[in-house]
Each structure stands twice: as C-alpha cells, then as structure tokens.
Amino acid sequence: MRKHRWLIGFVGALFLLILGSVVRTQLQNRMKKQFQKNYDVVESFTAPNDMVAREMKYFKTPEGRQWRIPIIMYHYVEPQKNDGDTIRRSLTIPPELFEKQLQTLSENNIPTYFVRDIPAILSGDEEYATPSVVLTFDDGYQDFYTVVFPLLKKYHVKATVYIINRFLGWKDFLTTKQLRELGESSLVEIGAHTLNHAYLKGLDTKTAAYQIMQSKRELEELLGKPVETFAYPYGEFDPETMRIVKEASYSAAVSVVPGMEQSIANQYYLYRIRAGNLSSGDAMLHVLGVAQMGNN
Helix, strand or coil: HHHHHHHHHHHHHHHHHHHHHHHHHHHHHHHHHHHHHHHHHCCCCCCCHHHHHHHHHHCCCCCCCCCCCCEEECCCCCCCCCCCCCHHHHHHEHHHHHHHHHHHHCCCCCEEHHHHHHHHHHCCCCCCCCEEEEEEEECCEEEEEHHHHHHHHHHHHCCCEEEEEHHCCCCCCCHHHHHHHHHHCCCCCEEEEECCCCCCCCCHHHHHHHHHHHHHHHHHHHHCCCCCEEEEHHHHHCCCHHHHHCCCCEEEEEEEEECCEHHEEEEEECEEEEHHHHHHHHHHHHHHHHHHCCCC
16 A cells, blocks of 8 residues: 555656646747747837837937947847748847957957946946947847857957846756856856846836846846846836836846937937847948047
8 A cells, every 4th residue: 555655646746747847838938939929029120110219208318428339239149040030030140240240349459348337437437448339138048158258258358148037048048057157257247138028118017126126136146246237128118117127226228229329318228239230340340430420
C-alpha cells in the first residue's frame, strides 16, 4: 500500500509539473503574440506619422537651452532572415552594418554617452563633446550579448540596453547570467522597459505604477546597482505615465518620437532616431554632423 501511495504521489507530481510547463508555455506564447501584435501597430520602422501626431499633444514646447543629442534606437542586430516576420526584419540591423557604424565612430573619435548621462548634460553639470551619440537597444535580445557586446568592447563604444524583466531567459532574449555580466561592464548601461512590455498609455494607474516601479526594483536587486533610465514599451505614453516614471526616481526616459533636439522640457520623452534610417557608416556621420550644427 505504501509503495502504491508513493507511486500515485510521484505520478501526481509529474502530472502537475507537466501541466505547469504547458500552462507556462501557453502564457508565454500569448504574451509573445500580444507583444508582436502591438509592434505591428506602433513599433515598425515604417510606423505611420499619425502615431507621432497623436503623441504630440502631450509634449511641451522646449524651454531654455536645447542640446542636439542624437539618440539612436536599435532592436535586433542579426543577419537578415528570409522569413515571413516582416516586423522583425524591419527592426533588424545586419551585424556588418552595425560594425561599420561603430568603426566610423571610432575612426572619427566620436564619443558615446549613456542615456543616464543626459540629465547632467541638460542641466549643465556635465560637459558634452560634439559631435557625439547615444546608442540604445530596446527589449534585451540575445544578440546584444552575442553580437553587440563584443563589438562595443572591440571599438570601446558605450550603449544603453532596456530590459523586459519577465522575458529574461526566453528564446532570443538575454539570460540573467548574461545580464549580470553586462551590468559589470563600464560600456553598458542597463535600463528598465517594464516587467512584460506593458502597453502603458491608458493603463490604470495602479498597474502602470507596478510595471514601472517593480521593473526598476527587480533589476536593481539583480544587478546590485541603480537603474536610472526608462524606455516606454511601443513608445506609447501619456501624462500619467510620465508622472509615474518621475515618481519612480528615474532620471530620464526615452520615446520613439523622431528628433535630436533635447532639453529639460522633454527629459522624460527624449527623442530618438531609428537605426533603420542609417544605411551606412557614412550615413551615421552625416546625421551626427547635421545634429551638431548650431549647438553653440
């Protein structure tokens, strides 16, 4: 009888383990589908201009001194794949092109900054060299560790990567071990991107606050250092979202609104340039050159 009880208990535990794995996989797949669905609407390189127009009502006219600080937004850095995932292709930069961009920066002695450096630049507390650039990577994909990080070290270039906490360890995403290693590097700033890439605009205050604040707390606990900046998932935000980000003690936040003119007025929706608009190292130089005209 005791043997039968043990066997029944073992089979029951095994069943619960399998059931839990199936449920977890289904939940992950559902989250990924929603993640992709929202990208289809607002995160493609070919996103319609009306998305920007909708957001402009939340913006203030920049006040005081404006700094032309180009912040480039990347997602995937991997070989182009010939599959049906058109959104992923639109968010992808080939590794050889990315390396040419870094090589261009290195050969022309163009410094790079972290997003966390920008508030001190805007307030005048930190010197800002021109021309210069800020490189950002959204979502925390695996290729940031396997492709981008080695190139950052090769060319001694800085970059900020925004992490979705609950996606750590998923296929194509960073692992916690890799993230800890990145966090120890002087070339990488790690920022928050909510717990599960939540669509924040219009979200109830309690849920939005949990997504914004808890992602910061968990990353800080994992890394053992402050997490200072935030990226809005899908680039979507509203006044309430910005208020929560400020109250969570982030020093700045990045948007997907195109532009390079940064000021204290838009410190919590810093403008960015999509990497898909830079087709070569020379294109990078051209943008940086234009970006610095009339800065002083």
